[in-house]
Amino acid sequence: MKGKDRFDRRRVGPLLIAIGVLALLALPGLGGVLVEVLYLAGFAVLASYLWNALSGRATQRVRILAHVALGFVVVATLDRLSGPAFLGFAALAFWLVYRRPSKGAPRTGWALIPAGAIATLAMVATVAELAPRWDEGVVFLLGMTATFTAIYLLPRERGGGRWALWPALGWAVITVLANDPSGRWGSWFVPLALIGTGIALLGWARRKKG
Numbered sequence: 001m002k003g004k005d006r007f008d009r010r011r012v013g014p015l016l017i018a019i020g021v022l023a024l025l026a027l028p029g030l031g032g033v034l035v036e037v038l039y040l041a042g043f044a045v046l047a048s049y050l051w052n053a054l055s056g057r058a059t060q061r062v063r064i065l066a067h068v069a070l071g072f073v074v075v076a077t078l079d080r081l082s083g084p085a086f087l088g089f090a091a092l093a094f095w096l097v098y099r100r101p102s103k104g105a106p107r108t109g110w111a112l113i114p115a116g117a118i119a120t121l122a123m124v125a126t127v128a129e130l131a132p133r134w135d136e137g138v139v140f141l142l143g144m145t146a147t148f149t150a151i152y153l154l155p156r157e158r159g160g161g162r163w164a165l166w167p168a169l170g171w172a173v174i175t176v177l178a179n180d181p182s183g184r185w186g187s188w189f190v191p192l193a194l195i196g197t198g199i200a201l202l203g204w205a206r207r208k209k210g
Contacts, residue, residue, distance in 0.1 A: 036080060040081055040084075051063055055100050060097070064093060064097075071085075075089070091118035112150065116150070141171060
């Protein structure tokens, strides 16, 4: 019992120190957007540490509640990045569910879809806040394409799925057509159709081999 208490103190002590330091960074007048970015990144690392620390000691519901509580602290203490922080912590929660599922549960890829989609929205909100001249639509399309491409490329035992090829191709086509430099989207159709067919055949060959 003594060893367990000492182990808990070693985990809780650094956790409290980190929260205190991050709270100091959030005080008004200590910096601008750069400090908010560092503050948010520090809390993201802290949230991952807390999730892993509670793994095997608490149910997934308790871990999610602790993550939500930490997220509320971040959102309440940020200024310009409060919106992206809210979305970012939601995406991080799904990512952590994927990385460290409940004890005995297999790792499945379903959590990667909301993780990628919400992370994409977080990037869009960040661009809208920090670089309003950028086209947020491009960021959204690239993020969704990357999400389904990653799921397709992951091995099946790690939650990947060959079904993700089709939405990945769909988002890729939309991305290219939405950013057609010539304005003549029709000229892209045949090359894209050939590329898409080739990728589909490769995916089909992989499935037959597996």
